[in-house]
Amino acid sequence: xxxxxxxxxxxxxxxxxxxxxxxxxxxxxxxxxxxxxxxxxxxxxxxxxxxxxxxxxxxxxxxxxxxxxxxxxxxxxxxxxxxxxxxxxxxxxxxxxxxxxxxxxxxxxxxxxxxxxxxxxxxxxxxxxxxxxxxxxxxxxxxxxxxxxxxxxxxxxxxxxxxxxxxxxxxxxxxxxxxxxxxxxxxxxxxxxxxxxxxxxxxxxxxxxxxxxxxxxxxxxxxxxxxxxxxxxxxxxxxxxxxxxxxxxxxxxxxxxxxxxxxxxxxxxxxxxxxxxxxxxxxxxxxxxxxxxxxxxxxxxxxxxxxxxxxxxxxxxxxxxxxxxxxxxxxxxxxxxxxxxxxxxxxxxxxxxxxxxxxxxxxxxxxxxxxxxxxxxxxxxxxxxxxxxxxxxxxxxxxxxxxxxxxxxxxxxxxxxxxxxxxxxxxxxxxxxxxxxxxxxxxxxxxxxxxxxxxxxxxxxxxxxxxxxxxxxxxxxxxxxxxxxxxxxxxxxxxxxxxxxxxxxxxxxxxxxxxxxxxxxxxxxxxxxxxxxxxxxxxxxxxxxxxxxxxxxxxxxxxxxxxxxxxxxxxxxxxxxxxxxxxxxxxxxxxxxxxxxxxxxxxxxxxxxxxxxxxxxxxxxxxxxxxxxxxxxxxxxxxxxxxxxxxxxxxxxxxxxxxxxxxxxxxxxxxxxxxxxxxxxxxxxxxxxxxxxxxxxxxxxxxxxxxxxxxxxxxxxxxxxxxxxxxxxxxxxxxxxxxxxxxxxxxxxxxxxxxxxxxxxxxxxxxxxxxxxxxxxxxxxxxxxxxxxxx
Numbered sequence: 001x002x003x004x005x006x007x008x009x010x011x012x013x014x015x016x017x018x019x020x021x022x023x024x025x026x027x028x029x030x031x032x033x034x035x036x037x038x039x040x041x042x043x044x045x046x047x048x049x050x051x052x053x054x055x056x057x058x059x060x061x062x063x064x065x066x067x068x069x070x071x072x073x074x075x076x077x078x079x080x081x082x083x084x085x086x087x088x089x090x091x092x093x094x095x096x097x098x099x100x101x102x103x104x105x106x107x108x109x110x111x112x113x114x115x116x117x118x119x120x121x122x123x124x125x126x127x128x129x130x131x132x133x134x135x136x137x138x139x140x141x142x143x144x145x146x147x148x149x150x151x152x153x154x155x156x157x158x159x160x161x162x163x164x165x166x167x168x169x170x171x172x173x174x175x176x177x178x179x180x181x182x183x184x185x186x187x188x189x190x191x192x193x194x195x196x197x198x199x200x201x202x203x204x205x206x207x208x209x210x211x212x213x214x215x216x217x218x219x220x221x222x223x224x225x226x227x228x229x230x231x232x233x234x235x236x237x238x239x240x241x242x243x244x245x246x247x248x249x250x251x252x253x254x255x256x257x258x259x260x261x262x263x264x265x266x267x268x269x270x271x272x273x274x275x276x277x278x279x280x281x282x283x284x285x286x287x288x289x290x291x292x293x294x295x296x297x298x299x300x301x302x303x304x305x306x307x308x309x310x311x312x313x314x315x316x317x318x319x320x321x322x323x324x325x326x327x328x329x330x331x332x333x334x335x336x337x338x339x340x341x342x343x344x345x346x347x348x349x350x351x352x353x354x355x356x357x358x359x360x361x362x363x364x365x366x367x368x369x370x371x372x373x374x375x376x377x378x379x380x381x382x383x384x385x386x387x388x389x390x391x392x393x394x395x396x397x398x399x400x401x402x403x404x405x406x407x408x409x410x411x412x413x414x415x416x417x418x419x420x421x422x423x424x425x426x427x428x429x430x431x432x433x434x435x436x437x438x439x440x441x442x443x444x445x446x447x448x449x450x451x452x453x454x455x456x457x458x459x460x461x462x463x464x465x466x467x468x469x470x471x472x473x474x475x476x477x478x479x480x481x482x483x484x485x486x487x488x489x490x491x492x493x494x495x496x497x498x499x500x501x502x503x504x505x506x507x508x509x510x511x512x513x514x515x516x517x518x519x520x521x522x523x524x525x526x527x528x529x530x531x532x533x534x535x536x537x538x539x540x541x542x543x544x545x546x547x548x549x550x551x552x553x554x555x556x557x558x559x560x561x562x563x564x565x566x567x568x569x570x571x572x573x574x575x576x577x578x579x580x581x582x583x584x585x586x587x588x589x590x591x592x593x594x595x596x597x598x599x600x601x602x603x604x605x606x607x608x609x610x611x612x613x614x615x616x617x618x619x620x621x622x623x624x625x626x627x628x629x630x631x632x633x634x635x636x637x638x639x640x641x642x643x644x645x646x647x648x649x650x651x652x653x654x655x656x657x658x659x660x661x662x663x664x665x666x667x668x669x670x671x672x673x674x675x676x677x678x679x680x681x682x683x684x685x686x687x688x689x690x691x692x693x694x695x696x697x698x699x700x701x702x703x704x705x706x707x708x709x710x711x712x713x714x715x716x717x718x719x720x721x722x723x724x725x726x727x728x729x730x731x732x733x734x735x736x737x738x739x740x741x742x743x744x745x746x747x748x749x750x751x752x753x754x755x756x757x758x759x760x761x762x763x764x765x766x767x768x769x770x771x772x773x774x775x776x777x778x779x780x781x782x783x784x785x786x787x788x789x790x791x
Contacts, residue, residue, distance in 0.1 A: 594741025
């Protein structure tokens with residue numbers, strides 16, 4: 001602690017100790033003239049970090065408020081004060097001074113680290129740009145090499161074979177020098193074993209000619225430049241005299257060929273001695289020796305034949321071939337020379353249901369001919385926790401291999417749709433479905449099992465009730481009126497007039513369906529009559545009376561034996577039974593049998609949606625690619641501006657050093673020039689920093705937009721998976737029943753009625769009564785054609 005009587009002395013000491021400043025300055029209040037700086041104000045200019053404490057009497061407070069504000073005084077100690085008050089203030093000022101210094105040091109550290117991080121980020125961006133350029137260059141080099149290969153071997157895409165490492169791993173050979181040596185030693189031992197076996201079969205009286213011995217000495221002694229000099233080949237020299245006559249014949253025959261390899265003509269001369277027969281799927285190959293074959297035929301020739309025929313897999317042991325060749329072959333017996341690997345067929349999935357899945361509401365016939373479907377008789381009911389269905393999961397098959405090494409494919413296993421709907425739940429393995437409530441069990445055509453409660457409407461479906469969307473069965477004693485919608489499992493109603501109906505179960509209408517264009521039913525439909533309506537159904541349609549001015553597509557059958565079909569388009573995969581079709585005053589009807597136009601139309605809608613989704617995915621992917629290109633270019637722009645900013649800051653620091661050195665020379669012109677240059681560089685650095693921030697914001701927006709579009713693509717791909725699954729379900733439904741291309745007329749069918757079937761169609765030239773019209777296939781000379789027969 002230092003004390004000064006003169007303020008000037010104190011201020012001078014502050015200047016001298018600027019490198020190690022005092023933490024506290026204490027001054028008693030002194031009156032000064034207006035506009036004059038206080039001592040503490042001057043001390044603030046010299047050492048701004050030093051704490052400033054003013055001691056004054058309370059009576060002087062109004063007159064030194066301005067002095068306090070101008071000097072930035074940290075605390076004021078009123079007179080009189082005790083030692084404890086004084087030491088407390090000193091301690092507080094010391095703590096605040098130390099805290100301020102720590103904060104300042106932390107700020108400097110943060111600034112320095114931020115700068116380092118920014119430099120690191122800039123370097124990483126530079127590396128990224130560099131690596132991107134290198135990758136692009138390598139890709140270009142690959143394309144050049146591929147072009148050269150194509151120019152040498154043709155325009156077809158070159159097939160890349162398996163890598164050497166992969167082939168060796170399949171043989172359990174390590175891909176290193178030790179592994180190679182071990183493999184060679186094993187091969188060497190194998191060769192030695194072969195010749196030892198030959199030696200054991202050879203009689204003592206057999207001998208080689210000089211020509212033969214020279215031939216094999218040369219064949220079994222490789223040239224020095226072809227061998228690893230570390231391998232001792234002397235042990236192979238003795239093997240030349242260990243060959244059987246049969247083996248000699250082969251080697252002599254090979255030695256008499258052309259220097260490189262036998263010509264195709266000579267190979268054919270040898271191969272004509274054998275016949276190869278394949279089983280139907282080439283799972284087996286048999287060989288037969290022709291009767292005029294010479295005695296010099298050998299196992300080697302058979303191996304050449306197999307190679308020529310492309311037989312690579314499942315070839316029998318050489319000992320079996322040799323036994324056959326010198327035994328049964330001469331008797332005309334054939335040999336199973338190769339046998340492939342039989343494919344294992346898949347196990348198709350199965351579903352077992354434990355409730356009546358074909359239950360139909362028979363209803364009661366009223367005196368006026370209509371049906372009362374509210375009187376349904378005994379309805380199946382289940383309690384909570386009842387097991388409704390179980391599924392045996394499908395198991396994929398295993399492809400086989402034929403004798404040529406080609407895969408024998410197996411079909412995919414059938415996996416029937418199995419879903420838990422309202423009122424049900426899966427077990428953990430999703431192989432069983434249990435009820436979660438008491439109600440009527442139901443299976444819809446898409447494989448959804450549900451347990452449904454019943455909802456009864458009081459009167460009509462209209463403005464009083466509004467639209468109905470209920471996960472259960474709905475009973476409407478009155479009419480479903482025009483403009484209203486009913487969506488539920490099964491619907492029982494008196495009339496449907498101009499409404500929209502979407503059901504996963506059955507539709508039972510006591511009287512008629514009139515002026516209704518949107519009826520989609522996954523179950524069966526029963527009604528008294530249908531007028532001017534459009535109906536789509538997976539199940540059967542039963543109509544007691546007439547079908548007039550309507551369009552109907554069914555995956556099931558149409559039963560209208562007592563009624564009439566007038567001026568309508570009706571398609572039913574499982575055939576049509578009708579009483580009367582057409583009359584003289586109405587336009588002719590179009591009837592399609594044996595063709596599931598209902599599922600075809602649904603499939604076309606799904607395929608159209610799939611195509612639209614794929615186009616959207618492609619468009620989004622293209623937009624993402626363009627955004628990534630923009631993002632990539634921004635990296636370069638940011639790097640360029642970061643370099644400008646860094647360069648400007650370096651130059652500023654250099655100029656500030658020069659300016660500091662010139663301060664003592666008082667060279668005003670030089671100082672001004674340096675200051676102006678610094679201002680320009682600061683502006684340049686600032687502009688570069690603003691551009692960097694701007695491009696960073698642009699990059700953030702691009703990344704946000706890319707993420708949003710990737711989420712859109714993911715949603716579209718999920719939608720496509722569901723659509724593909726729906727297509728598979730439709731195909732499974734279509735394959736459940738064989739089509740029935742038959743139209744059964746119990747009364748009369750009018751001329752000019754058009755009848756369509758899967759392979760033929762016919763416009764009736766005259767009227768017929770009580771007849772069966774059916775598409776028939778006929779075979780004439782192997783050619784199958786189809787005709788409409790009327791019986």
